[in-house]
Amino acid sequence: SMTALSAQATTSLTGAGATFPAPVYAKWADSYQKETGNKVNYQGIGSSGGVKQIIANTVDFGASDAPLADEKLKADGLFQFPTVIGGVVMAVNISGIKSGELVLDGETIGNIYLGKIQKWNDPAIAKLNPKLNLPDQNIAVVRRADGSGTSFVFTSYLSKVNSAWKDEVGAGSPVKWPTGLGGKGNDGIAAFVQRLPGSIGYVEYAYAKQNNLAYTQLVTADGEVIPPTADSFSAAARKIDWSKSFAQDLTNQKGENAWPITSTTFILVHQTQKDAAKGKEVLNFFNWAYEK
Structure with a gap:
C-alpha cells in the first residue's frame, strides 16, 4: 500500500552518548546510508549525556x-x-619515548593519577623500564571533565589494582579527581596529550591511532607485558558468561594476552517505542552492523 511505501522511503535516526565507540558508529552509519539510504546521526557527547x-x-x-x-x-x-x-x-607525550616503548602497571598509573608520582624518571617507572632513558620531566595528568563511560572503565580498573585509589577515589563516571587537567570527550583528552609535553591521558584505542599518539604497554593481571591490539581486547572477554547479564566488568581479567583496561560499550533503547518504525529501524541498523 502507498502508506507503507512512504514510511519506508528513508528514515533518519538520532543517537547520542559514549565517545568511546563514536569512530566505529560513524563508520557504520556511513556504510549503512550508502547501502540503504537511511541516515543515522550519532553525537558523541559522553555516556552520561547519552543516558540522560x-x-x-x-x-x-x-x-x-x-x-x-x-x-x-x-x-x-x-x-x-x-x-x-x-x-x-x-x-x-614524553620526550624521546616512542609508541609502545614505555611499560606501566596499574599500581603506578594509580599513583600517577593520585598525584603521588610526579616525574617520568620516578623510581617506580624506572623499575618497570630498566632499558629506557627516562627524562627528568614533570608528569602532566590529563583526565575527563565530563561524565564519561571511559572514566568509569579506567577508574574501575584502578580500583582493582591500586588500593589507595580504591579507598580514596573509587570507580565512577565522574569521580573526584585528585589531580589533573580535565578534557571533554575522548577527543578532548587526545588533543591535550598531543599538545602537552610530559602528559599522560586515557583514551579509547582508535583515538590514540587517529591522533598518532604514543601509547604504552601494560602489565596484565597475569603479569604479562603486552601492547594494545584488537586481539588483546577480545582476549579480555574470552571467559565472560554473557548469559547472566550484559553488565559485565572486563577490566583486569586473567588470561593470556588479556588487555587490562577493556570494556564493552552498550546501546540503550526504550522497551516500548512511541514510533514503531523508528524502533524497528534502530534494531535493523545494529543487526546490519553485526552481520558485517
Whole structure:
C-alpha cells in the first residue's frame, strides 16, 4: 500500500552518548546510508549525556560504556545490548619515548593519577623500564571533565589494582579527581596529550591511532607485558558468561594476552517505542552492523 511505501522511503535516526565507540558508529552509519539510504546521526557527547537523553526520549537510542543496572533499566523501561569491545590505552607525550616503548602497571598509573608520582624518571617507572632513558620531566595528568563511560572503565580498573585509589577515589563516571587537567570527550583528552609535553591521558584505542599518539604497554593481571591490539581486547572477554547479564566488568581479567583496561560499550533503547518504525529501524541498523 502507498502508506507503507512512504514510511519506508528513508528514515533518519538520532543517537547520542559514549565517545568511546563514536569512530566505529560513524563508520557504520556511513556504510549503512550508502547501502540503504537511511541516515543515522550519532553525537558523541559522553555516556552520561547519552543516558540522560534516552531517558528523556530526545533520541532514538542512547549509548553508554558503563552498563546500567537491571533495576535502572526496569525503572526507565529500557533495554540494553552490547555492540563492540574496545580498549582504553594510556597515551603519553614524553620526550624521546616512542609508541609502545614505555611499560606501566596499574599500581603506578594509580599513583600517577593520585598525584603521588610526579616525574617520568620516578623510581617506580624506572623499575618497570630498566632499558629506557627516562627524562627528568614533570608528569602532566590529563583526565575527563565530563561524565564519561571511559572514566568509569579506567577508574574501575584502578580500583582493582591500586588500593589507595580504591579507598580514596573509587570507580565512577565522574569521580573526584585528585589531580589533573580535565578534557571533554575522548577527543578532548587526545588533543591535550598531543599538545602537552610530559602528559599522560586515557583514551579509547582508535583515538590514540587517529591522533598518532604514543601509547604504552601494560602489565596484565597475569603479569604479562603486552601492547594494545584488537586481539588483546577480545582476549579480555574470552571467559565472560554473557548469559547472566550484559553488565559485565572486563577490566583486569586473567588470561593470556588479556588487555587490562577493556570494556564493552552498550546501546540503550526504550522497551516500548512511541514510533514503531523508528524502533524497528534502530534494531535493523545494529543487526546490519553485526552481520558485517
